[in-house]
Structure formats: C-alpha cells, structure tokens
Amino acid sequence: MKRGRPAALRCLLLLRAPALLLLLRAAAVQGDCGPLPVVPRAHPASASAGSTSFPENTTVLYTCDQGFVKIPGKPDAVVCISSRWTDIEEFCNRSCEVPPRLPYAILKSAYISKNYFPVDTVVEYECRPGYRKKYPIQSGKITCRDDLTWSTPAEFCEKKQCPNPGELVNGNINVTTDLLLGSQIFFSCDPGYRLTGEASAFCMIKGNAVGWSSSLPTCIKIICPEPPQIENGRIVNEEDTYEYRHVVTYECNKGFVLTGKSHISCIVRDDVGEWSDPPPTCRVKSPPVIPPQKPTxxxxxxxxxxxxxxxxxxxxxxxxxxxxxxxxxxxxxxxxxxxxxxxxxxxxxxxxxxxxxxxxxxxxxxxxxxxxxxxxxxxxxxxxxxxxxxxxxxxxx
Structure with a gap:
C-alpha cells in the first residue's frame, strides 16, 4: 500500500460490491427517484433529462425520435412515486406522413384526426363538394408502403357541370372554356343595348351541387334624348322615341335656307345615346340679285x-x-x-x-x-x- 493515500479511499477498496450498491441506494433515497428510465426510439422532452435525482411526484414527458411517431393509446411519460419511476412501454414506431391532400377529394372522417399510419395502413378518400365519382368507378384508397410513402392515388373524381346559363335576349354569352366547376362565362349586349347586371359569372359550389355565382343580366335598349328643335324649321316625321341608328331629318320653313347637316343619327358612346351632329339652323333667304339691263x-x-x-x-x-x-x-x-x-x-x-x-x-x-x-x-x-x-x-x- 502506498504511503499518503487517504484512509477513506483505502476503506472503499476494501468494501465488497454489495456494500457499494447499498451506498448508491442510500443516495437515491435521499433524492426520491434516480435516473430516468430508457425508452426505445424516444427521449425525455424536459430540460432536466440529464439529472440523476428527481423529487417525489415528478413527471417526465418523452417524445419520439426523428422518423418515428407515437403509437396512439400508449403512455409517453413516467412519474416518480414512492422513490421509483412508473413503468413505460415502447410507444414509438415507424409511420407514413399524413396522407396527401387531393384537389378533388378529402379523407373520410374516420382518418381525419389520425396521425399514426404504420406500414400497410390503408386510408380512403371521398369526392369533394362540386365533384362526383368518375365512371367506371375507381378506388379512392391509398396504402402506406414499406418505404413509408403512400401509394399514388387514382383520379377517381371529376368536376360537376353547372346548368346551361340560358339565352341572353339582345346579347351574347361567351363561354371561354366549359361549364364545369370553376369556369367563368362573360356577358355582352348587342349594339344599341346596355348591360344591366353582372358582366360575368363563375360556376361555384352551392350546397351539394354547383351553380352560377350570379343570374343572367338584362340588355336594355338605349334611347337617345329628343332631338333639339330648330327655329324657323321642323323635324320631318317626328316620333316619340329615337333608338340606336335612328335618323332625324330637318327642313326649313319657306323663305329660309338650311345651314348644316339636314340628317343626324342616334349613336351610342359609353352606353349612352347621343346625336351624331348638332342640329342645323335656318336663316332668312337672301333676295335675288337682278343683273343690270344691257341694251342690244x-x-x-x-x-x-x-x-x-x-x-x-x-x-x-x-x-x-x-x-x-x-x-x-x-x-x-x-x-x-x-x-x-x-x-x-x-x-x-x-x-x-x-x-x-x-x-x-x-x-x-x-x-x-x-x-x-x-x-x-x-x-x-x-x-x-x-x-x-x-x-x-x-x-x-
């Protein structure tokens, strides 16, 4: 035995292994619970995971390692009770990610709230509102494969079609693509008519069916204001209303001469009816000029x-x-x-x-x-x- 070695260390070397275990047990009793239990494919989530002593009633939560997910229904925490940790089983396993989102279908309600999809798990979709199943009927199911990826789903749903919009009186309906969900149509009126209502409509979801976002507009006939009257003249065949392209003719009283255009027409500018030209005027007719008489x-x-x-x-x-x-x-x-x-x-x-x-x-x-x-x-x-x-x-x- 070397000289100068502490007496306490010499005593520890003389102790047997059972005695050492009793000493460690005494230290644990003083801290209530010892080190945390090891859980496969999981690790403690708290910041004190490296501690070796935990007071009574301490709860420690575990999370799954990367690439693993919690098995539903299994506990993921331990509690220090009577100087010992409660039992915990392996609760993490390999799983596919959440099933992909499809533009034409959604998961059935039985799978919406789940997040654990082990290998060979099968989930099923149903058509979204505004869509219907294709014929012949195809499967709307996908499977979690061994490589933790989902099988490719078949496009088993198709868009519903909006009803025929009908006929626009004195106008036209421009269908740019089709009448399926999401399509847009445009409305326009014939020359001489003004559009009242929406200029376009979308095929959209309405309850369990599809329909147009707005009803058909109307095309209202554009009327020009009454043509202006003129002094010393009149309008030939004057009428109550004047529509698009209607022509008005002026003439002067006897003894007067017309200056300007004798015909003006009803035109449309910015959906408003107006006259193409200002009305003419009637001026007094000049007396004839008699040339001087030349004798022969x-x-x-x-x-x-x-x-x-x-x-x-x-x-x-x-x-x-x-x-x-x-x-x-x-x-x-x-x-x-x-x-x-x-x-x-x-x-x-x-x-x-x-x-x-x-x-x-x-x-x-x-x-x-x-x-x-x-x-x-x-x-x-x-x-x-x-x-x-x-x-x-x-x-x-």
Missing amino acids: TTSAPAAGNRPDTRTTIKSTTASEEKDLASGYRTFLYGVGVGVPVIVCSLGLGVYWWIHRTSGQYETYENKESNVICHNLNESDATSEITSSDKLKKDTCV
Missing part, C-alpha cells in the same frame, strides 16, 4: 333701199318669276322693277313706229315731186308745155 341693237330691213335700225331692251323678268314667287316682299320688288321696264319698252316701240311711218310718207312725197319735175324738164325740151305744167315747174325750182 338689231338691224331690221327698212322700206325701199335704206336700212333702218331698231333698238330693243332685253328683259330678264321672265327668268326670275320663280324667285319672285318665293315671297311677298320679293314679288313687290320684281313688280317695282319690271313695270318701268315694260312701260319704257312700249314707249320706245311707239316712238319707233311713229318715226318709221313719218319717214315713209316723206319719202313717197319727195319721190313723186322728183318725177313731176323730171317730166316738166323733159317737156320743156320739146316745147310742149301747158300753162298748168308751167305752174308745177315753177314749184320745182
């Missing part, structure tokens, strides 16, 4: 060998009679101008006739005198002249 000279054959000329004035009153009849005022104006022209023409005609007649008479007398004087001169040459011819001859001188 024409030659006419005169009596005998001497030509004579006559002067006539060309009047334009006959060509303007239609314009003069357009109004009382214009008529008076034409009368005031036309009467002097007619009077003047008549005066010139009378003057010309008198002048012509006088000229013919004078010419006849002069011709007769010349013949007489010529005969007297011839008689004088023959010296056969009477006293009466003598007197006539004197007048020729």
Whole structure:
C-alpha cells in the first residue's frame, strides 16, 4: 500500500460490491427517484433529462425520435412515486406522413384526426363538394408502403357541370372554356343595348351541387334624348322615341335656307345615346340679285333701199318669276322693277313706229315731186308745155 493515500479511499477498496450498491441506494433515497428510465426510439422532452435525482411526484414527458411517431393509446411519460419511476412501454414506431391532400377529394372522417399510419395502413378518400365519382368507378384508397410513402392515388373524381346559363335576349354569352366547376362565362349586349347586371359569372359550389355565382343580366335598349328643335324649321316625321341608328331629318320653313347637316343619327358612346351632329339652323333667304339691263341693237330691213335700225331692251323678268314667287316682299320688288321696264319698252316701240311711218310718207312725197319735175324738164325740151305744167315747174325750182 502506498504511503499518503487517504484512509477513506483505502476503506472503499476494501468494501465488497454489495456494500457499494447499498451506498448508491442510500443516495437515491435521499433524492426520491434516480435516473430516468430508457425508452426505445424516444427521449425525455424536459430540460432536466440529464439529472440523476428527481423529487417525489415528478413527471417526465418523452417524445419520439426523428422518423418515428407515437403509437396512439400508449403512455409517453413516467412519474416518480414512492422513490421509483412508473413503468413505460415502447410507444414509438415507424409511420407514413399524413396522407396527401387531393384537389378533388378529402379523407373520410374516420382518418381525419389520425396521425399514426404504420406500414400497410390503408386510408380512403371521398369526392369533394362540386365533384362526383368518375365512371367506371375507381378506388379512392391509398396504402402506406414499406418505404413509408403512400401509394399514388387514382383520379377517381371529376368536376360537376353547372346548368346551361340560358339565352341572353339582345346579347351574347361567351363561354371561354366549359361549364364545369370553376369556369367563368362573360356577358355582352348587342349594339344599341346596355348591360344591366353582372358582366360575368363563375360556376361555384352551392350546397351539394354547383351553380352560377350570379343570374343572367338584362340588355336594355338605349334611347337617345329628343332631338333639339330648330327655329324657323321642323323635324320631318317626328316620333316619340329615337333608338340606336335612328335618323332625324330637318327642313326649313319657306323663305329660309338650311345651314348644316339636314340628317343626324342616334349613336351610342359609353352606353349612352347621343346625336351624331348638332342640329342645323335656318336663316332668312337672301333676295335675288337682278343683273343690270344691257341694251342690244338689231338691224331690221327698212322700206325701199335704206336700212333702218331698231333698238330693243332685253328683259330678264321672265327668268326670275320663280324667285319672285318665293315671297311677298320679293314679288313687290320684281313688280317695282319690271313695270318701268315694260312701260319704257312700249314707249320706245311707239316712238319707233311713229318715226318709221313719218319717214315713209316723206319719202313717197319727195319721190313723186322728183318725177313731176323730171317730166316738166323733159317737156320743156320739146316745147310742149301747158300753162298748168308751167305752174308745177315753177314749184320745182
């Protein structure tokens, strides 16, 4: 025995194994419960898991190791009672994950609350609302395989179809895909009509069936406001209402001229009826402009060998009679101008006739005198002249 070794250590070496166990038991009694029991595939969840002494009534919870899950119904905790831990059995086992979520089906109620799915476990689905089983009927079951994965489920459900939306009067229904659950349709009206209601609808779940999210809209006829009235004019064939593409015609009263478009039409802009153009206006008709009278000279054959000329004035009153009849005022104006022209023409005609007649008479007398004087001169040459011819001859001188 070496020198300097403590006496207590020398004593412990002399003790036998049973005596050592009694000493450890005495220490445990002083701490109520000793170290925690070992549980396969699980470990203590508390922070004091490494402790070797636990007071009376201490409870320690275990959790399963990674890759294992708790077996339903088995305890997962121990309690320190009367200086010893309560019994605990293996409660963890290998299990598949929670069954996959399917877009067209859900787990039956018997499997919804479970989280333990050991190998060879079978679960069953049922169609979601808005879906129905396909024909021929296929299985809606899957199985947990040895590699802890689920078998691939068959797509055994299909979407339900919404009823036919019907017919939109004076409009159209645009079906972009189909009428199955989740599809969308769009509504539009014919030109000249305005949509009242929703412009689209979805096929959605309604109770245990499917239906459209909104009812069919209506297409209301668009009416233009009354066309504006115009002064000194009117609307031809005026009506009570004016619909899309309706044409209105204007005309002016007598004595007025229309300025602008005589036809305007009912159009639609932003679902509101309006007129394509502003109404025309009626202005007073201007009096006709009479051009200045231009005299013209024409030659006419005169009596005998001497030509004579006559002067006539060309009047334009006959060509303007239609314009003069357009109004009382214009008529008076034409009368005031036309009467002097007619009077003047008549005066010139009378003057010309008198002048012509006088000229013919004078010419006849002069011709007769010349013949007489010529005969007297011839008689004088023959010296056969009477006293009466003598007197006539004197007048020729």
